[in-house]
Amino acid sequence: MDRHAGRGDEIPGTSDPVTRLSLDVLAEAASTPPPGALARLLPAARSARPPAPAAGFAAPFAARVAAMDALLASATPADWAQKIVEGWTLQELVAHLAATDGLVANAIGAAVAGPPLAADEVLSRTADMIAYTGGRRPEETRVEWRAQAETICARAAAMEPGTPIAPGGIQFPVSDHLLARMLETWIHTDDAATVIGLPLPLPLAAHIxxxxxxxxxxxxxxxxxxxxxxxxxxxxxxxxxxxxxxxxxxxxxxxxxxxxxxxxxxxxxxxxxxxxxxxxxxxxxxxxxxxxxxxxxxxxxxxxxxxxxxxxx
Known part of the structure; x- marks a missing residue:
């Protein structure tokens, strides 16, 4: 997939990423998107919830969460079972995002999704989250991941961006940790979009x-x-x-x-x-x-x- 296709920052007056996702999908029609992509992604983009209000430094992360949520809203049962990356299905990939986000949530005193946090470490927490989501419907995994991300953004809004936190033992300012979450969410959304065959617009230039x-x-x-x-x-x-x-x-x-x-x-x-x-x-x-x-x-x-x-x- 061309990561530069459907650049949303070329469409004026569309700062909301879900609206941009809809418009970008329409713009993709001229460049022959995968068969059925428009019919699936456009209604999903319109029906997905808009991003929760976020502090300036949390906005890039909130926008990528909204874009991933729009993609997940279009996912079919077959899509949820697809292997996306690292041998994970789409549902397991969302569980991984929830696991890594959860370390940040724990570090800033926000509610953590899933089972009690047993270890402040990405791989073991991912294993715990994947086990936890194994018997659950994909939509439940999506809702819990999204709710936790929104809680992180809401909690971050009350923090100074330079506040040091150390999820996973890695200390950076909270603003940098949310940029790290933005980058991983962006990359994994791209991973999923590539495998499923859906067009994905770039983030706003102000978020890149x-x-x-x-x-x-x-x-x-x-x-x-x-x-x-x-x-x-x-x-x-x-x-x-x-x-x-x-x-x-x-x-x-x-x-x-x-x-x-x-x-x-x-x-x-x-x-x-x-x-x-x-x-x-x-x-x-x-x-x-x-x-x-x-x-x-x-x-x-x-x-x-x-x-x-x-x-x-």
Whole structure:
């Protein structure tokens, strides 16, 4: 599936992602979507609940939840049983999202969906959630996942974005954890849409940009986790397309990436913003990743090779 098909940010006056999903599906008609896709997704997009009100930093996550919910509203019994990714059916994938969201919910004092939280760890919590949903109807899994996500957004609205939390033992500001949830929800929605054969519009550019910023700031950590010492070196990262931008990225975790100010760098990487976010999220092949590179090509390729290091299932 072309991740750039049906760009919702090209349709003015449609900030609500569910409305955009409907309009984007209509726009897809000219590009021959899969047979039956329009008949299935358009009514679902219209009937899915709109996103719950969210604080500014929670809005990208809330919008991706709404988009996934619209996709789930169109799912047939056969779709729910399809293997999507990691050997999980669509219902198990939603259980996984609920499990990972649940670690964030627990960290901020929001209600946690599913059985009591036995371990603050993604894989074991996913196993518990999949076991819990095994005897339940897919619609029940969808409702519980969606309700928990809305509770997270509502609780986050009362928090300062810089408040540190550590779900799964990983400490970042709450705003960054919600961007991480946005990215994973976006990627898994794309996984599901690809397998089921439904068109999926991109997020708003205003939601892609903070997610791209988060990905840029993760680069020194992906290098460190991969056993690569960035030292005092840096790269200039230019991400093209709606929601993109340019960053000066020091490769030491002691310093933080910032919007590009023209400071010298050892290498320059220019690539598509959506593809870069998906690379960080574990999609794509680093060795074959399409990018224009200037300066130290070996360093730039090392950055791209290490990019998926923090991605999980």
């Amino acid at each position: 940009h903070p997610t791209a910023d988060f990905c840029a700031r993760l680069i020194p950590w992906t290098m460190l986790l991969s056993g690569v010492d960035g030292g005092e070196r840096s790269v200039r990262l230019t991400l093209t397309g709606p929601g993109g931008g340019a960053w000066h990225v020091p490769l030491s975790v002691a310093r933080v990436a910032a919007p590009d100010d023209g400071a010298p760098s050892d290498a320059q990487i220019t690539c598509d913003v959506v593809e870069f976010c998906f690379l960080l999220g574990g999609r794509g092949t680093p060795e074959a990743f399409a990018a224009r590179i200037e300066g130290d090509e070996g360093l730039a390729r090392e950055v791209l090779r290490c990019a998926p290091a923090l991605s999980g299932p």
